[in-house]
Amino acid sequence: MKYFYIIGFGLLMCFDTLAQISFKYASIHALPLTFDLSWLTRIFSHPWIYGAFIGYIGAFFTWMSLLKHAPVGPAFAASHLELVSVTLLSVWLFNEPLTFIKIIGALFILIGVLFLAKDESEHELSFSIDQKL
Known part of the structure; x- marks a missing residue:
């Protein structure tokens, strides 16, 4: 089950990152904003909107x-790991600054996910010991 979580949350992070980066690229290609048919055609002619x-x-x-099997607390925290990946990719792809606050x-985020995962694993361990007793 451990590998299910690792693969599942890794996949979730990849999909979320793809969506955010694709929307950023799509918004760059959407300029200038005119809100007419030619603007919609321009947006839907770029592959980035489909990546999103x-x-x-x-x-x-x-x-x-994942929600069928994962505990909600750690799952909700881990679902926000894409904020880290999107930040790092934005520095590389869009030349956005990597500020001290972002770091x-x-x-x-990483510490919170680790603490929640550790707490959940300790809770599962004590629960399985109680059941055996």
């Missing part, structure tokens, strides 16, 4: 599959 759709649909089905925020 694929990312969101994939994330939805992955999340629903601290990413560290807090």
Whole structure:
């Protein structure tokens, strides 16, 4: 079951990251904003909008599959790991600055996920010991 979580949350992070990065690229290609038929045609002629759709649909089905088995607390925290991956990719792809605040925020996210995962594993261990007694 451990590998199910690792693969599942890794896949969720990939789908969420794909969606966010694709929306960023789609928004760049959407300029100038004119809100007419030619603007809609321009948006839907770029593959990035479809990457965003694929990312969101994939994330939805992955999340629903994970929720069948994963505890909600750690699952909700782990579902936000894409904030770290999107931040790092945005620095590389879009030349966005990597500020001290972003680094601290990413560290807090990672630490929070680790603490919740550790707490849940300790809870499962004590629950299985209680059942055996």
